Amino acid sequence: MKITLHVTPDITPRPLIAEVILETGALLNIDRADVKPKGGEVVIDVPHDECDRVVAAFKKRGATITCLKLPIIKDDDECVNCGACISVCPTGVISFRDDWSVQMDVDKCVQCGACVTMCPHGALTVGK
Amino acid sequence: MAGKTIQDINAKIKDGSVHVVTAEEMPDIVAELGPDGAAKEIDIVTTGTFGAMCSSGAFLNLGHSDPPIKMQKVWLNDVEAYAGLAAIDAYIGATQLSKSRGMEYGGAHVIEDLVAGKSIDIHATAYGTDCYPRKVLDTTVTIDDINQATMFNPRNGYQKYNVATNCSNRTLYTYMGTLLPDCGNVTYSGAGVLSPISNDPTYQTIGVGSRIFLCGAQGYVTGQGTQHDPTNDFATMMVQGDLKQMDKKFVRGATFHGYGTSLYVGIGIPIPILNADIAKATAVTDADITVDVLDYGVARRSRPVLRQVTYEELKSGMIDINGREITTSPMSSFHDARAIAGELKDLIQKGTFYPTLLVERLPGTGVVCKPMKQIGEQPTVADVMAKRVITILQGQTVENAAKVIMEGNFNHLPVVSDEDRLVGIITAWDIAKAVAKNKRDKLDDIMTRAVVTADTSEPIDIVARRLEQHNISALPVVDKHRRVMGIITSDDISKLVARR
Numbered sequence: 174m175k176i177t178l179h180v181t182p183d184i185t186p187r188p189l190i191a192e193v194i195l196e197t198g199a200l201l202n203i204d205r206a207d208v209k210p211k212g213g214e215v216v217i218d219v220p221h222d223e224c225d226r227v228v229a230a231f232k233k234r235g236a237t238i239t240c241l242k243l244p245i246i247k248d249d250d251e252c253v254n255c256g257a258c259i260s261v262c263p264t265g266v267i268s269f270r271d272d273w274s275v276q277m278d279v280d281k282c283v284q285c286g287a288c289v290t291m292c293p294h295g296a297l298t299v300g301k
Numbered sequence: 302m303a304g305k306t307i308q309d310i311n312a313k314i315k316d317g318s319v320h321v322v323t324a325e326e327m328p329d330i331v332a333e334l335g336p337d338g339a340a341k342e343i344d345i346v347t348t349g350t351f352g353a354m355c356s357s358g359a360f361l362n363l364g365h366s367d368p369p370i371k372m373q374k375v376w377l378n379d380v381e382a383y384a385g386l387a388a389i390d391a392y393i394g395a396t397q398l399s400k401s402r403g404m405e406y407g408g409a410h411v412i413e414d415l416v417a418g419k420s421i422d423i424h425a426t427a428y429g430t431d432c433y434p435r436k437v438l439d440t441t442v443t444i445d446d447i448n449q450a451t452m453f454n455p456r457n458g459y460q461k462y463n464v465a466t467n468c469s470n471r472t473l474y475t476y477m478g479t480l481l482p483d484c485g486n487v488t489y490s491g492a493g494v495l496s497p498i499s500n501d502p503t504y505q506t507i508g509v510g511s512r513i514f515l516c517g518a519q520g521y522v523t524g525q526g527t528q529h530d531p532t533n534d535f536a537t538m539m540v541q542g543d544l545k546q547m548d549k550k551f552v553r554g555a556t557f558h559g560y561g562t563s564l565y566v567g568i569g570i571p572i573p574i575l576n577a578d579i580a581k582a583t584a585v586t587d588a589d590i591t592v593d594v595l596d597y598g599v600a601r602r603s604r605p606v607l608r609q610v611t612y613e614e615l616k617s618g619m620i621d622i623n624g625r626e627i628t629t630s631p632m633s634s635f636h637d638a639r640a641i642a643g644e645l646k647d648l649i650q651k652g653t654f655y656p657t658l659l660v661e662r663l664p665g666t667g668v669v670c671k672p673m674k675q676i677g678e679q680p681t682v683a684d685v686m687a688k689r690v691i692t693i694l695q696g697q698t699v700e701n702a703a704k705v706i707m708e709g710n711f712n713h714l715p716v717v718s719d720e721d722r723l724v725g726i727i728t729a730w731d732i733a734k735a736v737a738k739n740k741r742d743k744l745d746d747i748m749t750r751a752v753v754t755a756d757t758s759e760p761i762d763i764v765a766r767r768l769e770q771h772n773i774s775a776l777p778v779v780d781k782h783r784r785v786m787g788i789i790t791s792d793d794i795s796k797l798v799a800r801r
């Protein structure tokens with residue numbers, strides 16, 4: 174399960190993620206962090222069974238968290254199964270099935286957006 | 302065996318006894334029966350390809366307005382079409398971009414929307430004549446409201462296509478998609494085993510008058526495509542077909558980020574197996590078709606060839622480049638190429654599609670695809686750069702650098718090492734910032750170390766683009782030892798362009 178931590182200037186000085194790891198004992202994995210002085214977001218991979226506790230621990234500390242049900246969404250009406258998106262994905266989310274249609278292992282997505290830019294048919298959007 | 306004729310085959314289509322397979326099924330059949338046996342057994346092999354074909358478009362006849370207009374310029378959904386034809390004829394090309402939406406929407410999307418039956422806004426202007434007095438026209442139409450809508454594509458169905466990668470250190474946005482830096486990925490195009498011309502590389506059955514499956518309609522090959530290059534196995538076709546009969550599934554507008562729009566066109570060509578030679582040619586496999594891997598990091602006509610690969614290797618998902626395994630992506634859809642070859646096979650078996658006799662073969666060897674004749678020398682960096690450059694030794698103070706810049710009355714000061722190698726650059730603006738922050742002592746702390754440079758032999762257009770990309774106004778020109786040979790500024794380039 175992926176969650177997005179929305180970082181605001183007031184929480185940046187705190188070791189928020191470290192605190193949550195210590196409190197919950199959950200093995201968090203930072204997939205992507207995009208934080209500028211004015212704030213930003215961190216995508217964190219959370220073990221499925223610990224998700225509720227982790228989210229609660231963040232919220233308790235005043236952080237805004239969103240859960241990504243579908244980190245990357247493909248519009249099958251627009252997709253032509255070319256596979257152009259495959260080679261730009263850093264985590265190997267996208268692959269061909271045996272019949273050359275395209276499948277996505279969305280759990281691996283870190284929402285970098287590279288495939289969205291690559292897709293010639295505007296078929297992909299990053300989930301919010 | 303004497304071989305078959307098109308008439309024999311068409312008679313079999315009529316009585317339902319025709320034997321059709323796709324080009325993917327054929328290699329095994331030829332391996333088992335041999336070319337002679339396969340030619341006896343199989344009547345038609347269907348091919349298919351579905352990918353971006355930029356040289357595509359459509360002729361439209363809009364019907365006369367009242368009062369009538371002789372369109373001088375016309376826009377469809379804000380995309381300009383060519384109107385230098387009779388009064389209300391226009392040609393909408395796939396790569397023309399929308400005036401208001403830019404790369405997001407282009408001629409290709411207009412064509413897709415027409416085929417999908419959507420409304421298209423038309424705006425036309427004219428100078429007005431005695432016979433065509435009207436000067437402005439605005440209306441909205443669908444494909445059913447206009448007279449002819451004929452897809453006419455000057456260059457489609459490349460026999461095969463070179464593979465793209467990028468050895469430079471920045472991301473490139475090309476018609477081969479996003480190319481990640483440092484050979485981060487590889488993109489390719491073409492249907493390989495299903496590619497129409499690869500299955501008939503001597504054009505025994507594909508030529509002027511061949512009836513083809515064109516985006517769901519029955520269309521025709523009308524001649525050699527532009528840039529047809531049989532000598533290098535890069536044959537192309539010119540094709541046409543009725544847009545009104547087409548299926549949206551196989552006509553798809555596309556946008557290549559940072560490049561522009563293109564049209565995904567679906568083409569299927571039936572290859573009548575008239576003799577053993579033709580049967581043998583259709584046994585081609587992905588492993589038999591070889592293409593060059595080019596470095597798009599070099600923006601010149603001749604890009605360096607990194608290696609050769611087969612479609613079999615490309616389709617495996619990884620290829621080796623300089624000892625590293627790199628992920629590949631097709632830009633064309635093999636899934637849909639297969640669907641097209643399959644659909645064409647069904648149409649023939651159902652008796653609704655009949656292959657035709659050639660009127661004329663495509664030109665074979667002897668045709669050479671020439672590069673452009675350019676008159677006048679292309680100016681290079683050496684022609685434009687300032688050769689007298691003042692530099693400063695690293696380790697000096699900001700104060701000193703400020704003095705040098707003041708005295709010389711310029712903006713960019715290259716910083717060099719003791720061995721006279723370029724190590725950084727400093728601008729008047731860097732100095733102003735440093736002074737404001739009271740960082741006056743060491744130059745090395747405030748200079749830019751990752752200096753973007755040019756070399757003397759590079760064409761001006763390439764350097765101009767580099768300046769634009771990095772949003773800077775000057776580049777030091779260095780030799781291969783990074784010794785500063787000169788400096789080239791955007792002002793120098795603008796002056797030259799103004800003179801051209």
Ligand code: SF4
Pocket residue numbers: 245261262263264265266267281282283284285286287288289299
């Ligand atoms: S956004 Fe796209 S490219 Fe990036 S990780 Fe997700 S699927 Fe891969």
Ligand code: SF4
Pocket residue numbers: 247251252253254255256257258259275291292293294295296297
């Ligand atoms: S690049 Fe776009 S159209 Fe091609 S397979 Fe990926 S999602 Fe589909």
